[in-house]
Amino acid sequence: MSNLGIGTDEWVAQHEERLASQSPLKKLFARIPLWAKWGSFFLIAFLFGMLSDNQYLLRVGVNLALFIMLSYGLNIVVGYAGILDLGYVAFYGFGAYGYALLSSEQLGQHWPTYVTVPFITILTAILGYLISLPSRRLFGDYLAIVTLFFGQVFVQLVLASDNITFPWADDYVDITAGSNGIPGLDTFNLFGYIFDDIKDYYWLLMVIVLVLTVAIHRVSATRIGRAWRTVREDALVSEVMGVSVKRVKTLAFVAGATIAGFAGTIFAGMQTSVFINGFDLPLMVMIYAAIILGGSGSLAGALIGAIIMTILPELLRVPNYGAILFFVALLLTFFVLSKKFSRFLIYVVSIILIGFAFQLAMKAIGVTQANAEDWVVGFTGDLLKNWLFVPENRILWGNFAFILLLSLIAFFSIAKPIWKHVLLPFIGFTAIFLWEVRLIADVSTTRQLIIGAMLVVLMILRPQGLFGQTRVEIL
Amino acid sequence: MDYLGQQLINGLTLGGVYALIALGYTLVYGVLQILNFAHGDVYMIGAFLGFFAMTWLGGPLAPTVPVALMLLVMFLIAMMGTGLLGIVIERFAYRPLRNSTRIAPLISALGVSILLQNGALLIFSPSIRSYDTSSYIPSTLGFSVGELTIDSVRLGVLVLSAVLMILLTKWVNGTQVGRAMRAIAYDKDAAVMMGIDVDRVIRWTFFVGAALAGAAGVMNGLLLRGVSSGMGLIPGLKGFTAAVIGGIGSVPGAMLGGLLLGVIESLAQGYLSTNFADTITFILLITFMLFRPNGILGRPMMVKV
Numbered sequence: 095m096s097n098l099g100i101g102t103d104e105w106v107a108q109h110e111e112r113l114a115s116q117s118p119l120k121k122l123f124a125r126i127p128l129w130a131k132w133g134s135f136f137l138i139a140f141l142f143g144m145l146s147d148n149q150y151l152l153r154v155g156v157n158l159a160l161f162i163m164l165s166y167g168l169n170i171v172v173g174y175a176g177i178l179d180l181g182y183v184a185f186y187g188f189g190a191y192g193y194a195l196l197s198s199e200q201l202g203q204h205w206p207t208y209v210t211v212p213f214i215t216i217l218t219a220i221l222g223y224l225i226s227l228p229s230r231r232l233f234g235d236y237l238a239i240v241t242l243f244f245g246q247v248f249v250q251l252v253l254a255s256d257n258i259t260f261p262w263a264d265d266y267v268d269i270t271a272g273s274n275g276i277p278g279l280d281t282f283n284l285f286g287y288i289f290d291d292i293k294d295y296y297w298l299l300m301v302i303v304l305v306l307t308v309a310i311h312r313v314s315a316t317r318i319g320r321a322w323r324t325v326r327e328d329a330l331v332s333e334v335m336g337v338s339v340k341r342v343k344t345l346a347f348v349a350g351a352t353i354a355g356f357a358g359t360i361f362a363g364m365q366t367s368v369f370i371n372g373f374d375l376p377l378m379v380m381i382y383a384a385i386i387l388g389g390s391g392s393l394a395g396a397l398i399g400a401i402i403m404t405i406l407p408e409l410l411r412v413p414n415y416g417a418i419l420f421f422v423a424l425l426l427t428f429f430v431l432s433k434k435f436s437r438f439l440i441y442v443v444s445i446i447l448i449g450f451a452f453q454l455a456m457k458a459i460g461v462t463q464a465n466a467e468d469w470v471v472g473f474t475g476d477l478l479k480n481w482l483f484v485p486e487n488r489i490l491w492g493n494f495a496f497i498l499l500l501s502l503i504a505f506f507s508i509a510k511p512i513w514k515h516v517l518l519p520f521i522g523f524t525a526i527f528l529w530e531v532r533l534i535a536d537v538s539t540t541r542q543l544i545i546g547a548m549l550v551v552l553m554i555l556r557p558q559g560l561f562g563q564t565r566v567e568i569l
Numbered sequence: 570m571d572y573l574g575q576q577l578i579n580g581l582t583l584g585g586v587y588a589l590i591a592l593g594y595t596l597v598y599g600v601l602q603i604l605n606f607a608h609g610d611v612y613m614i615g616a617f618l619g620f621f622a623m624t625w626l627g628g629p630l631a632p633t634v635p636v637a638l639m640l641l642v643m644f645l646i647a648m649m650g651t652g653l654l655g656i657v658i659e660r661f662a663y664r665p666l667r668n669s670t671r672i673a674p675l676i677s678a679l680g681v682s683i684l685l686q687n688g689a690l691l692i693f694s695p696s697i698r699s700y701d702t703s704s705y706i707p708s709t710l711g712f713s714v715g716e717l718t719i720d721s722v723r724l725g726v727l728v729l730s731a732v733l734m735i736l737l738t739k740w741v742n743g744t745q746v747g748r749a750m751r752a753i754a755y756d757k758d759a760a761v762m763m764g765i766d767v768d769r770v771i772r773w774t775f776f777v778g779a780a781l782a783g784a785a786g787v788m789n790g791l792l793l794r795g796v797s798s799g800m801g802l803i804p805g806l807k808g809f810t811a812a813v814i815g816g817i818g819s820v821p822g823a824m825l826g827g828l829l830l831g832v833i834e835s836l837a838q839g840y841l842s843t844n845f846a847d848t849i850t851f852i853l854l855i856t857f858m859l860f861r862p863n864g865i866l867g868r869p870m871m872v873k874v
Contacts, residue, residue, distance in 0.1 A: 236862045247851045254844040542687040549680030554665040
C-alpha cells in the first residue's frame with residue numbers, strides 16, 4: 095500500500111483491500127456494539143464510585159467529569175460545526191463566577207442552588223447567543239480572532255472589576271474581587287440535601303455526563319447534527335442545499351456555551367472558590383488538546399482525549415508513576431520505530447553501551463559526579479544509579495541535554511533512514527539522561543513540555559487524532 | 570496639553586514595539602495564511618537572548634565595551650537568534666502541515682508556544698531577570714521640548730523601530746525575495762509555476778518576522794526591564810491584535826495597527842481608567858472587527874467557487 099493521496103482514484107479503488115488488510119484487533123474492536131463500549135466506561139465509573147472512598151481519586155474523577163463536559167461542549171462547536179472558538183473557556187468562567195456571585199458573601203447573595211444553577215446556565219446560553227451574533231458575519235480565522243478577544247475581555251473584566259468608581263458615588267465598588275478570587279462559596283444544596291462530600295458531586299456529574307453522552311449522540315444523528323457537519327465541510331454548499339447556515343452555527347455555539355456554563359456552576363460549587371487564572375488560555379489549550387488528541391468531531395474521541403488530559407498530569411505528579419510512564423512510552427516508541435524485534439534489541443543494547451561509554455568519558459575528563467542521594471527519585475533511579483553518570487552540576491548538564499535532545503529529534507525527522515538508525519540510540523540515551531537529571535524533579539514544567547511536544551507530533555503524524563476519521567477530500 | 574503629548578509619546582513608543590511584533594504575524598499570514606501563535610514566545614526568547622548578550626559583555630553594572638556597542642551586540646544576537654529559531658519552527662512545526670487542514674497548524678503553533686515557554690522556564694529558571702537599563706543609560710539623558718520630555722531610551726526605541734520598519738518596507742518592495750514573497754501572498758500556485766522557490770521564500774519570511782520580534786523583545790527589556798518566561802503572552806496577543814486592526818497580511822497595515830493600538834492603549838490608560846485599559850482596548854477591537862473584519866488596509870477575503 096503506497097502513500098496515495100487520500101481521495102485520489104487509486105485510493106478509492108483500494109478501499110476493499112484496505113478494509114481486508116486491517117489488523118484483526120481493529121476488526122474485533124469494530125465488532126463490539128457501541129452501547130457495550132460506552133457501557134463499559136460508565137460501568138467502571140459506577141463501580142469506582144461504589145467501591146472507592148479515596149478522596150484524592152474521587153476528586154480526580156470529578157475533575158475528569160467536568161473536563162469531559164467541557165470537551166463535549168467544545169466538540170460540538172469545533173468538532174461538529176467547525177467554528178473555531180478560542181474564547182470557549184470564558185463561558186466556563188462565566189458560569190463559575192455567576193454561581194460564585196450569587197452564592198457567597200461577595201455580594202451578600204445566597205440564592206438556592208436549584209434557582210442559581212438554571213438561572214446562570216440560561217444566562218450563559220444568552221451570552222453565547224450574543225457572542226455568536228458575530229459568527230453570522232465572520233468566518234474562519236476572523237471568528238477565531240474575535241472569540242479570542244472575547245475570552246480576553248472576560249479575563250480582563252473580572253480582573254478589573256474589583257475597583258469600579260462610578261461618577262455619582264464616592265466609594266469604589268468591588269464586584270469580582272479581581273485577582274484575589276472569591277472564596278467561601280456555598281456548596282450545592284438541593285431541596286435540603288447538602289453536597290458536603292466529594293462523592294455527591296461524583297454521582298451528580300456521572301449522571302450528567304451519561305445524559306449528555308446519550309443526548310449528544312442522539313442529536314448528532316438528527317437533522318441538526320447532520321447540518322452541523324455539512325456546514326463544517328462546506329458552508330457555501332450547505333447553504334445552497336437549503337441548510338440555514340446562520341441558525342445552525344448559532345445553535346452549535348449556544349449549545350457549547352450552555353454546557354460550559356453549566357459545568358462552570360458545578361465546578362464553583364464543588365471547589366467552593368473561584369480564581370480567574372483558572373479560566374484563562376492555559377485551560378483553553380488543554381481542552382483543545384483533548385479534543386484534537388481524541389479526534390475532533392468524534393464523541394468517543396472527546397471522552398478519550400479528556401481522560402488522557404486529566405489522568406496523564408495526575409500520573410506525572412507521582413515520580414514513580416511518571417517514571418514508569420516515561421520508560422514504557424520510550425520503549426514503546428522504540429519498538430514501533432524499529433519495526434523488527436532484533437533491531438529493537440540492538441537499540442536497547444546500544445543505549446546501554448552509550449551509557450557506559452558516557453560514564454567512562456565523563457570520568458576521563460574529570461567531571462565530578464553527583465551524590466546518588468541527590469538525584470535518585472523513584473525506583474527507576476535506583477535501577478539506573480550504577481549505569482547513569484549524573485554530573486554534579488545537574489542544571490547546566492540538564493539544559494545542555496535538553497537542547498541536544500531537541501536538535502537530535504529535529505535532525506532525526508529529516509535524516510536519511512540509515513542515519514536514523516544511528517541517531518535513535520543517542521536520542522534514547524539523551525532522553526533518559528534528561529529525564530533522570532532534570533525532568534523527574536520538575537513535574538509541572540515536564541507536564542507542559544510533554545503536552546506541547548505531543549500536540550506538535552500529533553499534528554504531523556496523525557492530524558485527525560486518535561478516533562477522528564481521515565478527511566476525504568476529492569481531488 | 571503636555572499631559573496629552575506625554576501620553577502620545579508613550580503610546581507611540583509602545584506602538585513601535587507592537588508594530589514590530591505585528592509585522593511577524595502579518596508576514597507569515599501573508600504567505601502561509603496561518604496564525605503563528607508561537608510568535609509571542611519568540612519575542613520572549615529574543616528578550617532573553619538580549620539579556621544574556623548583555624551579561625556576556627559584563628552585565629549592566631560593569632560593561633566591558635562601550636554602551637553603544639553593547640546595545641548593538643544585544644540587538645544583533647537577539648535578532649539572529651530568534652531569526653534562526655523562526656526558521657527552525659517553520660521547518661519542524663509548520664512545513665509538515667503545509668497541505669493539512671486549517672486547524673492543524675494552529676494547534677501545532679499552540680504546541681510550539683507551550684514548548685518554548687516551558688523550555689525557557691526549565692533552562693532559564695523562573696526568576697525574573699532585569700535589564701537594569703538606568704545603570705548604563707542615565708534616565709536624565711533626553712530631550713525636552715517645552716513641558717514635554719522624552720528620555721533617551723524611549724527616543725532610541727522609537728527611532729530604531731522606525732528604522733527597522735523602513736528597512737522592512739524596502740526589503741518587501743525592493744529585493745527579489747520580497748517580491749517573491751508578495752507574489753506568493755497574491756497567488757501561491759501561480760508563483761510556483763513562475764519558478765519561485767517557495768520554501769526558500771517562506772524560510773526568509775519566518776527569519777525576518779522572528780528577527781523583528783527578537784528586536785521588539787530587547788526593546789521591551791530596555792523599556793520595562795523585567796524578562797521572564799511568561800512575558801510573551803500579552804504582547805504576543807497585542808501584536809496580533811495590531812496586525813488584525815491594520816488588516817492581517819498587509820505590511821503597512823501592521824505598522825499602522827501597532828502604532829494605533831499603542832496610542833489607544835496609552836490614552837485609555839491616561840484618561841479613562843488604568844484598570845480597564847485592556848478591557849476597553851479589546852472591546853474596541855471586537856466592535857471594529859464586526860464592522861470591518863479586513864482591518865484598515867486589508868484586502869477583503871473572497872471565496873471563489
